[in-house]
Amino acid sequence: MTHLGTLALYLASLLAVYAIVTSLWGVRTRRTAWIASGTQAAYAVGGCVVIASIALLHALLTRDFNVEYVASYSSSTLPLHYTVAAFWGGQKGSLLFWALIHCFFSAIVLFQNRTRNQELMPYVTATLMIIALFFLGLLCFITPPFERLSFIPDEGSDLNPLLQNYWMTIHPPALYLGFISASVPFAFALAALATGKLGDVWIRTTRRWALTSWFFLSLGNLLGGRWAYEVLGWGGYWAWDPVENAAIMPWFTATAYLHSVMIQEKKDMLKVWNMTLVILTFVLTIFGTFLTRSGVISSVHSFTQSGLGPYFLTFLACILTVSIGLLLYRLPDLKSENEFDSLLSREAAFLFNNLILVGLAFATFWGTIFPILSEWVRGVKITVGPPFFNQVNGPLGVMLLFLTGIGPIIAWRRASWSSLGRQFTIPLVVGLALGGLLFVLGYRNYYAVVIFSLAGFVLTGILAEFSRGTRARQVMLHESPPQALGRLIGKNPRRYGGYIVHVGVVLIFFGVAGALFTIEKQITVSAEQSFEVGRYTLLYTGITEREDAHIAAQVATVNILVDGQQIDTMHPEKRFYKKQNQPTTEVDIRPTLVEDLYLVLGSYDEPSGLATFQVFINPLVSWIWIGGLILILGTCVIMAPNPAERQAFALARTPADIRGQAIAE
């Protein structure tokens, strides 16, 4: 099987080269047969990668420890689902997994566009296959996944215990899907630049892909936070670790693009800016992979460091050179005659939102690579940690939250003062009243007061939009309220789905602001001793031991009391993973809508019977996950099939395609 896998990878590389050459040659010589052959080859690349992936899975599932990868990332006692997850648990496998998803997406793109966008497609195929070739090249020549050991170990060294968690089985795939789907808009952007077909066809074609990418980036980041919260055991969900930054930077630029692209659709402006954002998002996904793979920056997440850095850097340099070169070459064609009309307009709100989002991406980038920069420039390595990112991104985030309340409601072009008054009076009053109330109640954390009152402002604005639309339908079309609401969303899913996404974002802000009120306590107690944290009394009753072939665990039992009444029992653990010879901490979390009680068994000293606990009270954390769910739901609403959009798309497409066929013939 593994020989077949290796063979498939070599064949895939050759086919990818063939697909690139024939596509570009075909378009140059205007021969459709060549282009068609290139497309077929691109499908075949996918087929080969599927075979290689099956071969690796087969080796993992049959526990073929002679294969170095299998021996390094699984063991005979590793549960089935984690054995499957080991596919992407190590570097070689994750690169193969990357290639697999990339080829899958490429195949979808080629199939979707088998009759459309005939002018763009050869370039799209070539770009996608160049990206595939990069990963296939690594797999063939630098990190072969099917490498065999010179002997057969009787046991593997197991998957890293920190990765043996259910969130971890879905978090990397989600993030990969987000990273990899960013290559589709990028490929179309390059194709548009190469062909000079710079109209909105490429944008409309890739709108769903950009959304899909954004959807999975959001999901991947949320799941990553969830994983960190449950597994890393330090009480938080986000530490501005380089690897986390790698995942959030493309999210910032992708979010910016989703907003600014609306200005291009409406006003035919910001073409260069949008092109730049698409390129930047893709570059950041590759840069993110570089960060996690190269080990140039130390990170708690770098499970798989290696010497791949130079290859990624070279690839990045190539992408940047080609993209910037093409962009400069087409710069004269990307000029727009339109101008912005007024600062009091949706365009302005979106423009500023874009600057802030790119600012967030830049600040995160700067902080992440600062150790390298400072070493180059001054010879001293200077690092910045979470305080830096919180200090910079915090205020920027608050500004963004404010714009979230303005952007979707304010009129396009130019808002009149009377319409502003009509739209914003109620939200402003609610926001200010909320802030005032919190102040009167004694809240003196101004950061939190500002965020909470802004959250009130934004939410009221969105609710008002929903109720205005629903009431209008009720009155004019005599629909019942639920019917009116459903049809309102159904008629304009982009707009109202967007509002739902914003509700999710506001709730995430709300939840994150809860961190300003975190309480932390560390304490060492003996059995039957109790201690207080916040409003809770924790009674530690003792340790029990549990052991199976895979794990040995010490499980503490802690009774939770409020006002003398027992409300719950918690069981934080200290685990020892036998194969990896590694202790880990299993936290126990008691989530409520108001606050999470987060309990860590820090250490257990067997001779003295003393147990050390670390307790966090994390207010409002649940709202982050709730907000995340709403955001995901809202994105699904936006992505739902939409007849009106399809019609517009068909209209926009026709002329270009007719021309495309003319050329092809």
Next chain:
Amino acid sequence: MAAKQSKFLIGALLIVGAVGYLIYTSIQETKVYYFTIDEFLLKKATLANTDVRVAGRVQAGSIQWDPAALTLTFRLMPIEPGTIPVGALPPGVAVSYQGILPDMFAEGRDVIVEGLYTPEQQLVASTIMTSCPSKYEPEIEERLTRADG
């Protein structure tokens, strides 16, 4: 027209300026110097009252851990100490820490300590990071090699 566009320019410049200002001041306020223990030992005379991050190895036999008070002291020493005269201590720095021990903390482990270097020549750690699990891959290879022999 020009006046209108310049309003946008001013708005944009304000935001760009705010981002730049925030980045600059925050780096000044939160920067931490990163040294390997060897670099640190060379420069330590100039580093009193500075926030530093030092990478080194936990010296065998130097750990003193009081689980009741959650206090830890140990010595951080070079990863390759070179030749040490018989009976002498390897060069290093005393580290003190209050809090829960990281899971992977043990003698001979490579750690990154972040904290304040006091004039009393002690590194008062606020965080101790144990090197990430992938660093143990050599160990795995070792085990596999041993299985080989």
